[in-house]
Amino acid sequence: MVNSFFFIGLPYIAVFSLVAGSIYRFKSERFSYSALSSQFLESKKLLWGSVLWHAGIMIIFVGHLIPFLLPGLWQSLTSQPAFVVAVEVLGVAAAFTALVGLVVLFVRRILSRHIQSVTTPVDLVVLALLIVQILIGIQTAAGHRWGSMWSVQTTTPYLWSVLTLQPDLIHVDSLPPTVKLHIAVAWIIIMLVPFSRLVHAFSLPIQYLWRAPQQVIWTNARRIRHIAPVIRKAEESRRLFLKGALGLGTAGGLLTVGVMDKLVRFFSGPNMTPEEQAALLQKRLERLEMTAEERDLELERMRNDYIFVANLKELSPKDGKYFIDYQMRPALAYRDTTGLPLLISAKCTHLGCTVASSVDASGRILCPCHISYFDLKTGMPQPGSPATKPLPLLGWALMDTQGNILVSQAPDGRREGEVPADKLEASMVYIAKRYEETV
Amino acid sequence: MGSERMNAVGAFLRDRLPLSHFSYEEMVGKKLVPVHRMSWGYYFGGLVLFFFLVQLGTGVMLLFYYQPTVSDAHASVEYITKHVGGGALIRNLHAWASSCMIFCLFVHLLTTFAMKAFEKPREITWISGVILLMVTFGFGFTGYLLPWHQIAVNATKVGLQSIEEAGQYMPGALADFPRYVKELIQGEAAVGQATLSRFYALHVVILPLLTFATLGLHVLMVQLHGMSQGVDHPTGKTERFFPFFLLKDFSLWGLVFLAVITLALCLPFESLFAYPLFEPFDPLGSTPEGIKPEWYFFFLYYPLELLPFWVVMLAMNAGIVLLLAVPWIFRRSSRRTLSMIAAAAALYLVTMTLFGDAIYTFFKGVPG
Amino acid sequence: MTPRRFLPAAIAFTLALPAYGYPEFQQFVKKNSGRGTNCAMCHVHPDGPEGLKPGQIGSLSTEELNQLNRARAAFEPGQNAHNPILNAFGDSIINTLGKTKFLQIRLHPEELPEALGDTSDLDRDGIPDSKEYIAGTHPLDDSSGEPASLFLINLRRYAFHLVMMVVATGAGLYGLNAMLHWFDLLMSSGRDKDASEK
Structure with a gap:
C-alpha cells in the first residue's frame, strides 16, 4: 500500500504537478519563470556555490539520464570494470561537488538578509530536500555498490513503466530502503519544481554552455557605454577559464581514475588460482635449488x-x-x-x-x-x-x-x-x- | 695586482652564478623563450625531465615486488609481469620510457650543441648536462642487469669485460689495474650476486640521488641564465616562459604520454627480441645467440666489435673529454658550423643504431 | 629430489649435454624466421631433454619416468598424455598429431603449422600457436609474438582503455589550449591597462 502510494501515486501526482504547475506559472507570471537572480545582492558566495552546484548536478543528471534513455549502450559500457569504477568515482566526486555548492548556497540564503527578501519558503524546502537527496545518493553509491550496473535492470524499467502508463512495482519492490527513499524524494522534488526557483531549469540551461556569460547589474545608459568593452573582455575571459577548467578537470578526473585503477590493482597484489600459486612456488624452489647447487660446487672446490x-x-x-x-x-x-x-x-x-x-x-x-x-x-x-x-x-x-x-x-x-x-x-x-x- | 685577480675571479663567478636573478620574477615571471626555426629544440629538455619522472614513478612501483637475489630476481620480475595486476603495464612503461628518455637525451644534447646553448656564461649548465648523460647511461647499464635473464647477465659480462681489455695496453704493474677496477664494479671474480647487489644499489639509490642533485643544478642554471638565443640572427620574437611555453610543454607531455602508454599497453618491449634471451640466466648452460646491449649503446658496441679495441677506447675517452670541454673548444664557432657537426654526429648515431648489425654482417660475414 | 642428493650424480653425468630431441623443427624455425630460438619452445628445459637439470630426463623420478614412457607411446592423436620433459606446447603437438604422424612430419618441419591448425592459442596472446611456431616466437609466453601483430591485437583488446586515454588527452589539450588563450587575454588586458594608465 505504502509502496503503491510512493511509487505509483506520487509519480503521477508529481508529473501532473510539474506539467500543470509549470504551465500555470508560465501563463500567470511569465517573468518569474526563472530563478529570481540574486547576483547583484551577493556575488562571491554565489559564484562558488553556484558553479560547484551546477557543475556537479549536471554531471549527475547526465549520469542518471543515459542509463534511462540508452540502457543497451549503458549495459555494454558497464561490462567494462574500469568504466564502472570511472563512472562511479566521477559520480561520487560530482555529488560531493554539488553538495558543497548546495551547502554554500543554503548558508548564503540563510545568512544574508538581502537575499532572504527574494527567498520563498519553498526555495528553502527545496534546497534542504536537494541536500538530503544528494546525501542519500552518496549513501546509495557507497552502500549498494555499482548502481551504474544494477540500475539498468531495476530503476530503468520502473521509470519506463511509469512513463508508458503501465506502472509496475516489481522492479522497485526488492530494492533496499535507501534506494526507495532516493526515488521517493526525487518525485517530491519534481512535484515542487514549479513552485520554486528550480523552474529555471526549463529555460534551457544548456545554452549557458555556449552563450557568453551574462552579468546581472544595476544599470543606466552612460554606464553601459563605459563598461561594455570591459564586460565583454571579462565575459570572454571567464568563458575561456571555464573551458580550460572543464578540459583540465575532465582530463584530470579520467587520469586520476585510470591511475587509481592501476595503483589499486598493482598494490592489492596478484589474483592467482591455487594451481598457479603452486606452479610459481615450485619454480621458485627450483631456482633456489639451482643456486644451492652452485654454492655446493663452489664449496666443494674450496675444500x-x-x-x-x-x-x-x-x-x-x-x-x-x-x-x-x-x-x-x-x-x-x-x-x-x-x-x-x-x-x-x-x-x-x-x-x-x-x-x-x-x-x-x-x-x-x-x-x-x-x-x-x-x-x-x-x-x-x-x-x-x-x-x-x-x-x-x-x-x-x-x-x-x-x-x-x-x-x-x-x-x-x-x-x-x-x-x-x-x-x-x-x-x-x-x-x-x-x-x-x-x- | 692581487686584487685584480680577485676581481676577475669574482666576475667569473658572478657571470656563471647570477644569483641576483634568484627571484620568481627573474626566473619565471619575466623569463622569455626565443621564437625561431629551431624553437622545437627547446622542448626536448622538458621531455627528458618528463620521462625521468615517469621512470621515478614506475621504478618505485616495481621496487615493491622486485627481489635482488640471483635465485629470485628473474622469478620476481616474471611475477610482476604475469601475476600482479597492471604489473606488465608498469614494467613495460619503465622499459619503453627508459628508451624514450635516452632518445630525447640524444636529441637534447645535439640540439643544444647546434644552438650553442653552452656559450658563456652557460658552461655549468652544459657540464651538468654531460654528467646527467653519463648518469643516464649508468641507469641504462645497471637497470639492464636487474631482471637477471640471459641477455641481461651476458650483456653485462660483455660490457664489464671491455674494461679489463684495457689492461693489455697498460705498462707493467698497471696492466692488472683495469681488471681490478672491473672486479671492484662487479664485486667478485665473475658476475654474480655481488654484482646484482651493487647494480641494484646504484640503480635505485645512488644514481637517483646523483640525478636529483645534478638535475637540480642543471634546471636552476637554465632558469637563472634564461634561454640561450639559439640562432645566429635572432628573429627578435619571443614568448613568455610562464605561462605560454610551460603550457605548451605540458601539452606536449600529454601527447607523448599517450603515445608511450599506448606502446606500453600494446607492445611488450620483450617481443622485439628472441625469447631465449629472456630465460633465467644459467651460469652452467649455453649462452643464447644475439647477446647485445640496449640499442642506445650500439654506437659504442659495433665499433668495439669491428675496430681494434684501443682505437675505440681512445676515441671514447677523447669523446668524453671533448664533450666536457665543448664550451671552450667551440667558443668561437658559428652556429652554422655547430649545426653541421651535430648533423654529422646524428648521422653517425642513427647509422650505427639502425644499420650497425648490417655493417657488422658486411665486414664479418656473420650476423652480430 | 634435493640438489645435495643428486649432486654426485650431476657430476657423474654431464651438466649440459647437447639436445637429442628433434632439432629438425628448431633448425627449420630458425632458418625460416631468422629469430634465435631454442629447445624451450617445446621442451621444459632450454638445453633440451638430455641432462640433469629440472625438466631433463636425468632429473625425473621413477613415477615421472613411467609417465615419460607412457607419453612416448601415445601414437594416436587425442590421448592427452603429459610428457614430463615437454612443455604445454610440446604436449599439445603430440596430442593433436599423435606420435606416428609427428615422426613422419619431422622430416618436413614446414608442414607442422598446417597439421596443427590455428585454433589453439595456449598463451592467449591472440596469435595461434602454429603462427608463433613459424615466427619463432614462444607459444607459451604472451609477451612473445610478432611485434606488429601483437600490437594490433592488443590495440583491439585494450580499445576501451585507449579510447578513454585519448579522451583524457584530448580534454587536457583542449583545456590547456583554452588556458593558453585565457592567459593571453589576461596579459593583453594587462597591457591595455598599463597603456591607458600611461
Whole structure:
C-alpha cells in the first residue's frame, strides 16, 4: 500500500504537478519563470556555490539520464570494470561537488538578509530536500555498490513503466530502503519544481554552455557605454577559464581514475588460482635449488684438492662434456685421439661467453656469441676471430677406483706417472687444485 | 695586482652564478623563450625531465615486488609481469620510457650543441648536462642487469669485460689495474650476486640521488641564465616562459604520454627480441645467440666489435673529454658550423643504431 | 629430489649435454624466421631433454619416468598424455598429431603449422600457436609474438582503455589550449591597462 502510494501515486501526482504547475506559472507570471537572480545582492558566495552546484548536478543528471534513455549502450559500457569504477568515482566526486555548492548556497540564503527578501519558503524546502537527496545518493553509491550496473535492470524499467502508463512495482519492490527513499524524494522534488526557483531549469540551461556569460547589474545608459568593452573582455575571459577548467578537470578526473585503477590493482597484489600459486612456488624452489647447487660446487672446490669430472670411457672426441673448473668457470672435457682426457676452458677469451661443446669437421669448437673458432687441441683461436687469446687447457689427473693417482698432466703438458694401458678404460678423470694456481 | 685577480675571479663567478636573478620574477615571471626555426629544440629538455619522472614513478612501483637475489630476481620480475595486476603495464612503461628518455637525451644534447646553448656564461649548465648523460647511461647499464635473464647477465659480462681489455695496453704493474677496477664494479671474480647487489644499489639509490642533485643544478642554471638565443640572427620574437611555453610543454607531455602508454599497453618491449634471451640466466648452460646491449649503446658496441679495441677506447675517452670541454673548444664557432657537426654526429648515431648489425654482417660475414 | 642428493650424480653425468630431441623443427624455425630460438619452445628445459637439470630426463623420478614412457607411446592423436620433459606446447603437438604422424612430419618441419591448425592459442596472446611456431616466437609466453601483430591485437583488446586515454588527452589539450588563450587575454588586458594608465 505504502509502496503503491510512493511509487505509483506520487509519480503521477508529481508529473501532473510539474506539467500543470509549470504551465500555470508560465501563463500567470511569465517573468518569474526563472530563478529570481540574486547576483547583484551577493556575488562571491554565489559564484562558488553556484558553479560547484551546477557543475556537479549536471554531471549527475547526465549520469542518471543515459542509463534511462540508452540502457543497451549503458549495459555494454558497464561490462567494462574500469568504466564502472570511472563512472562511479566521477559520480561520487560530482555529488560531493554539488553538495558543497548546495551547502554554500543554503548558508548564503540563510545568512544574508538581502537575499532572504527574494527567498520563498519553498526555495528553502527545496534546497534542504536537494541536500538530503544528494546525501542519500552518496549513501546509495557507497552502500549498494555499482548502481551504474544494477540500475539498468531495476530503476530503468520502473521509470519506463511509469512513463508508458503501465506502472509496475516489481522492479522497485526488492530494492533496499535507501534506494526507495532516493526515488521517493526525487518525485517530491519534481512535484515542487514549479513552485520554486528550480523552474529555471526549463529555460534551457544548456545554452549557458555556449552563450557568453551574462552579468546581472544595476544599470543606466552612460554606464553601459563605459563598461561594455570591459564586460565583454571579462565575459570572454571567464568563458575561456571555464573551458580550460572543464578540459583540465575532465582530463584530470579520467587520469586520476585510470591511475587509481592501476595503483589499486598493482598494490592489492596478484589474483592467482591455487594451481598457479603452486606452479610459481615450485619454480621458485627450483631456482633456489639451482643456486644451492652452485654454492655446493663452489664449496666443494674450496675444500677439495681433486674434483671428479667424468669416467674416462664416457668422454668422446666429438662432443664435449661441460663441467665447472676451480674458478667456477665452465669447461669442457673430451677424449683425444690417443685415448687420454683433453680438458679445455669453455669461457671464451673474447668476452666470456660459454663456448659450445660440439667439435666440427676441422677439429674446432665455436663460441656462438661473436663467432670465434678455437682449435680444440691447442686452444688457439682461428685467425680473424674476435678472440685473440687461446682457450687455456686444463691439467687433469686419472685415478683408479681406489682413488690412487695413476697419471696426471699439468696445463703445459708436463706429465707425471705412466699411462697404464690396462687400467685406462676404468679410470676416472679429475681436475687438480695444484694445477689451477699455474693457470 | 692581487686584487685584480680577485676581481676577475669574482666576475667569473658572478657571470656563471647570477644569483641576483634568484627571484620568481627573474626566473619565471619575466623569463622569455626565443621564437625561431629551431624553437622545437627547446622542448626536448622538458621531455627528458618528463620521462625521468615517469621512470621515478614506475621504478618505485616495481621496487615493491622486485627481489635482488640471483635465485629470485628473474622469478620476481616474471611475477610482476604475469601475476600482479597492471604489473606488465608498469614494467613495460619503465622499459619503453627508459628508451624514450635516452632518445630525447640524444636529441637534447645535439640540439643544444647546434644552438650553442653552452656559450658563456652557460658552461655549468652544459657540464651538468654531460654528467646527467653519463648518469643516464649508468641507469641504462645497471637497470639492464636487474631482471637477471640471459641477455641481461651476458650483456653485462660483455660490457664489464671491455674494461679489463684495457689492461693489455697498460705498462707493467698497471696492466692488472683495469681488471681490478672491473672486479671492484662487479664485486667478485665473475658476475654474480655481488654484482646484482651493487647494480641494484646504484640503480635505485645512488644514481637517483646523483640525478636529483645534478638535475637540480642543471634546471636552476637554465632558469637563472634564461634561454640561450639559439640562432645566429635572432628573429627578435619571443614568448613568455610562464605561462605560454610551460603550457605548451605540458601539452606536449600529454601527447607523448599517450603515445608511450599506448606502446606500453600494446607492445611488450620483450617481443622485439628472441625469447631465449629472456630465460633465467644459467651460469652452467649455453649462452643464447644475439647477446647485445640496449640499442642506445650500439654506437659504442659495433665499433668495439669491428675496430681494434684501443682505437675505440681512445676515441671514447677523447669523446668524453671533448664533450666536457665543448664550451671552450667551440667558443668561437658559428652556429652554422655547430649545426653541421651535430648533423654529422646524428648521422653517425642513427647509422650505427639502425644499420650497425648490417655493417657488422658486411665486414664479418656473420650476423652480430 | 634435493640438489645435495643428486649432486654426485650431476657430476657423474654431464651438466649440459647437447639436445637429442628433434632439432629438425628448431633448425627449420630458425632458418625460416631468422629469430634465435631454442629447445624451450617445446621442451621444459632450454638445453633440451638430455641432462640433469629440472625438466631433463636425468632429473625425473621413477613415477615421472613411467609417465615419460607412457607419453612416448601415445601414437594416436587425442590421448592427452603429459610428457614430463615437454612443455604445454610440446604436449599439445603430440596430442593433436599423435606420435606416428609427428615422426613422419619431422622430416618436413614446414608442414607442422598446417597439421596443427590455428585454433589453439595456449598463451592467449591472440596469435595461434602454429603462427608463433613459424615466427619463432614462444607459444607459451604472451609477451612473445610478432611485434606488429601483437600490437594490433592488443590495440583491439585494450580499445576501451585507449579510447578513454585519448579522451583524457584530448580534454587536457583542449583545456590547456583554452588556458593558453585565457592567459593571453589576461596579459593583453594587462597591457591595455598599463597603456591607458600611461
